[in-house]
Amino acid sequence: MMARKVYYIYNKDSLSYERVFPSLKDRIFIIIRHLATGVVFGLITFFGMMYLFDSPHEAILRKENKLLMSQYDMLSIQLKEAMDVLTDLQQRDENLYRAIFQTESIPESVRKSGIGGTDRYKHLMELSNSSLVISTTRRMDMLRKQLYVQSNSLEELINTGKNLEERSKCIPAIQPIANKNLNHTASGYGMRIDPIYRVPRFHSGMDFSAKVGTDIYVTGNGTVSFAGWRQGYGNCIIIEHGYGYRTLYGHLSRFRCKRGDRVIRGQVIGEVGNTGKSTGPHLHYEVIVSGKYDNPAKYYFMDLSPEEYDRMLQLAENHGQVMD
Ligand SMILES: [Zn+2]
Known part of the structure; x- marks a missing residue:
């Protein structure tokens, strides 16, 4: 508590100090001055604290921000x-x-x-x-x-x-005649002696010698595009397999399918015969890829063991007579 100030003034006339009592106006002024000082001091303190310390709300935000950053x-x-x-x-x-x-x-x-x-x-x-x-x-x-x-x-x-x-x-991938039904003679693709004219001639397919009536299997899924008589081939079936592949089966004795049939690999489509230009009962089988003859021996990979495949290749490679 501040001590109350007491003011004196020197009176020249009486040569003595006389106490001065402040007027009401002076007193009000003093009070206002004290109040103003208090308010200014209070404000300085308030903002100072604000600057140095977070408000509880800010502290929460800061904490959240830190959490978000670590999550990021x-x-x-x-x-x-x-x-x-x-x-x-x-x-x-x-x-x-x-x-x-x-x-x-x-x-x-x-x-x-x-x-x-x-x-x-x-x-x-x-x-x-x-x-x-x-x-x-x-x-x-x-x-x-x-x-x-x-x-x-x-x-x-x-x-x-x-x-x-x-x-x-x-894609053609099996033999058109079951192994058990094959006679020992089969002749392959390439230059062979013509069975009738006895001169070297290109043989466009592979011959499987078998009894008349032996089942002929289609070698891949496809559609029958031809089933009828064709010069040289006799009774003949042509299958379109798509993807550029076509197979031909010649010299048949009987048809077991007709033009337009959808056929599935392994399905019987005809029987071995001796029709057309043929020197004995056999199937003449061709594989045509994008319009060109290919060696059918390359297309039996699905149903032959490696040994059977070797044997088949040997048979096919023999340069004996074809049956056409
Ligand atoms: Zn042939």
Whole structure:
């Protein structure tokens, strides 16, 4: 408590000090002055404290901000891991699956296609931790884009795989006559002695010697495009397998299918005979690929063991007479 000030004034007339009592106006002024000092001091203290210490609300915000930043850091790490997994997948796709299926590779520019410059992230620049937020957002964008490309690529490969499966069912892949029904003579594709004119001549198929009436199997899925008489071939069946493949079966005694029939590999389509230009009961079998004759011996891989295949090749390679 401040001591109350007492004022005196020297009176020249009485040569003595006389006590002065302040007027009401002076007293009010003093009170106001004291109050003003208190208010100013209080304000200085208040703002000083504000500057030095957070308000409870600010403290909560600061804490939340810190938590968010650590979550962002975590997210950034997880994104990097996801990108690594994706990169691994892309490499497998490129080096393994696409190589196996012999499909065209996806150019790097498409896989890693750009997301544009930094302008895209301009609205994030004003944040106090903008670099972390921008790099995380950019990584997220890249991941999304690349995942899209990758999923398309895998879908394409699945379709390719399905096509290959369908194709493998259609391509000729078995012998048209069961091994147990074969006589010992069979003659192969290439230059052979003509059975009638006795001169070297190109033999466009393979001959399987068998009894009249022996079952003839179609060698791949397809459609009967011809079943009738053809000069030289006698009773003859032609199957369209698609994918550029066609097979021909000649000298039949009987048809077991008709034009337009859908046939499945292994199905009986006719019986061995001796019709047309033929020197004995046998099946003349041709494989035509994109309009050109091919060696049928290359198309028995599905139902022969390696030993049987070797034996068949030896038989086919013998330069004996063909039966035409
Ligand atoms: Zn022949």
